Structure formats: structure tokens, C-alpha cells
Amino acid sequence: xxxxxxxxxxxxxxxxxxxxxxxxxxxxxxxxxxxxxxxxxxxxxxxxxxxxxxxxxxxxxxxxxxxxxxxxxxxxxxxxxxxxxxxxxxxxxxxxxxxxxxxxxxxxxxxxxxxxxxxx
Amino acid sequence: xxxxxxxxxxxxxxxxxxxxxxxxxxxxxxxxxxxxxxxxxxxxxxxxxxxxxxxxxxxxxxxxxxxxxxxxxxxxxxxxxxxxxxxxxxxxxxxxxxxxxxxxxxxxxxxxxxxxxxxx
DNA sequence: TTGACGCATTCCGATATAGGCATATGATGG
DNA sequence: CCATCATATGCCTATATCGGAATGCGTCAA
Numbered sequence: 001x002x003x004x005x006x007x008x009x010x011x012x013x014x015x016x017x018x019x020x021x022x023x024x025x026x027x028x029x030x031x032x033x034x035x036x037x038x039x040x041x042x043x044x045x046x047x048x049x050x051x052x053x054x055x056x057x058x059x060x061x062x063x064x065x066x067x068x069x070x071x072x073x074x075x076x077x078x079x080x081x082x083x084x085x086x087x088x089x090x091x092x093x094x095x096x097x098x099x100x101x102x103x104x105x106x107x108x109x110x111x112x113x114x115x116x117x118x119x120x
Numbered sequence: 121x122x123x124x125x126x127x128x129x130x131x132x133x134x135x136x137x138x139x140x141x142x143x144x145x146x147x148x149x150x151x152x153x154x155x156x157x158x159x160x161x162x163x164x165x166x167x168x169x170x171x172x173x174x175x176x177x178x179x180x181x182x183x184x185x186x187x188x189x190x191x192x193x194x195x196x197x198x199x200x201x202x203x204x205x206x207x208x209x210x211x212x213x214x215x216x217x218x219x220x221x222x223x224x225x226x227x228x229x230x231x232x233x234x235x236x237x238x239x240x
Numbered sequence: 241t242t243g244a245c246g247c248a249t250t251c252c253g254a255t256a257t258a259g260g261c262a263t264a265t266g267a268t269g270g
Numbered sequence: 271c272c273a274t275c276a277t278a279t280g281c282c283t284a285t286a287t288c289g290g291a292a293t294g295c296g297t298c299a300a
Contacts, residue, residue, distance in 0.1 A: 122255030
């Protein structure tokens with residue numbers, strides 16, 4: 001079996017950076033395809049394809065406006081993601097088991113070893 | 121080009137449901153591979169592969185413990201995701217452009233049409 | 241009707257996946 | 271050293287991706 005379809009999930013849909021950018025732009029309001037494509041430096045077919053994925057998972061909506069098709073944000077599908085990730089909130093400060101101390105140790109150690117921050 | 125590697129991003133890594141389950145389990149503390157595999161009903165090689173992906177994006181950490189390798193959660197990589205998604209928080213209630221009114225209209229319309237609440 | 245514009249779709253190629261299975265690697269105990 | 275347990279890796283297949291280029295509509299204006 002291959003990887004799950006990008007359209008199977010909002011999780012999969014937003015795994016693609018360009019789609020995230022599209023969603024970001026759409027916060028500013030509805031926009032036609034060509035507009036988005038131009039602003040994001042992608043070709044029109046690419047934009048259309050990404051928008052198709054986003055539409056299939058319900059993250060955007062289309063509205064016909066004469067020659068154009070205005071895409072608008074429908075962020076409701078992002079909520080479950082926010083909640084799932086939020087379930088880890090108390091872990092990304094003091095990560096690991098009860099290894100908060102471990103992190104502290106690492107910090108101290110790296111500070112002592114080198115003055116510059118080696119984190120990525 | 122193909123889809124971005126699952127290891128290219130935390131976004132991509134958590135797109136896979138089983139990996140999300142693994143992370144969920146690890147909130148309970150460090151666990152050896154076989155444990156995880158059994159609890160999630162997957163084979164050991166599968167668990168190992170998923171853990172590899174999670175490790176490569178930095179969402180889990182390994183600690184050698186004799187024969188075993190204890191995997192532990194490192195949720196720090198989830199924070200950027202939470203923040204990105206959080207940027208849409210104000211949109212998933214009143215979605216679309218200035219279509220809050222539109223939603224209102226829909227609600228009113230359905231209320232007039234039927235006395236029962238048709239929302240899911 | 242013809243032409244131009246806006247957008248969607250299709251075909252192609254390259255790639256990397258997840259799953260299943262076998263096996264290699266590593267550490268432990270006798 | 272050998273057997274065993276715990277993990278990691280390799281190989282294989284089927285699948286779906288993203289990118290690029292070409293093309294197929296549908297709409298609007300003259």
C-alpha cells in the first residue's frame with residue numbers, strides 16, 4: 001500500500017507546504033485561482049490541483065463568480081487538528097518522561113561546552 | 121517529483137494515523153518497541169519504521185536500556201504545528217469571508233423550515 | 241461566431257511511501 | 271560460544287503523489 005491519499009484527511013492535506021500557504025492567503029478573503037497562483041509563484045494548474053485537494057477535505061469552498069471561481073477558507077476542518085496537537089501542549093515544555101531535569105542538564109552542558117546555540 | 125518525504129517535516133510525520141497513535145501512547149511515558157507494536161496491533165517492523173520516521177523529525181527519542189530501546193516523546197516539534205493551526209482559530213467559528221451573515225441566514229432558514237436542529 | 245480569458249483536467253515521469261515477510265544486528269544469559 | 275530475546279533493515283509490490291506541459295471546457299465581449 002502507498003501513503004494515504006492527501007485527500008483522506010486534513011492532516012494529509014496540510015502536510016504540503018504550498019497548501020498551507022494557500023490557506024494562509026485565504027485568511028484575507030476569497031480569491032480567484034490565478035490570483036493565488038501568482039502570489040505563491042506557482043503555475044495555475046498547480047494551484048488548481050492544490051485547491052482541489054483542499055476542497056475535497058473541506059478546507060476551502062468555491063463560489064462561482066462569472067468567469068472566475070472564488071475560493072474561500074473553511075477552517076472548521078482545522079479544529080480537530082488543533083485539538084489533537086493541543087493534547088501535547090504540556091509536553092513540549094518539559095518533554096520526555098520525567099526528564100525535565102535531563103533537558104536542564106543538556107542545556108547547562110551545551111552552555112558550558114559552547115557559547116553559541118547549536119539547536120536547529 | 122513525488123510527495124515530500126514523511127521525514128521532511130513534523131507535518132508530514134503526523135499525517136500518518138498510526139504515528140499519531142504512537143505519539144499518543146508515548147504521553148504515558150517511555151516504552152519499548154514491542155510494547156507499542158502490541159498495543160497498537162501492528163507488527164514490530166512496522167512500529168520500528170514508524171518510530172524511525174518520528175525520530176528523524178525529532179518527535180521521539182530513544183534511550184538504550186539493555187536489550188531494549190525505550191522510546192520517549194519529544195513534543196517540542198509539535199509546537200510550531202499548533203501555532204500554525206492556531207492562526208486559523210478565529211476562522212473556524214465564523215468561516216468564510218464575511219459570510220458570518222450567510223451562516224446566520226442558513227441557520228434561520230433551517231429553523232424556519234424545520235423545528236429540529238439539523239446541525240451535525 | 242470568434243476570440244480571449246479563467247480554470248480544470250489529463251498524461252507523463254520520478255519518487256517514496258506503507259505493508260508484509262525475511263533477515264541482519266545487538267545485547268543477555270547460560 | 272550458542273541460543274534467545276528485542277530491534278532494525280532490506281527487499282518487494284502497489285499506489286498516489288507533485289511537477290510540468292498540453293489541452294479541454296465554460297464564460298464573456300465584440
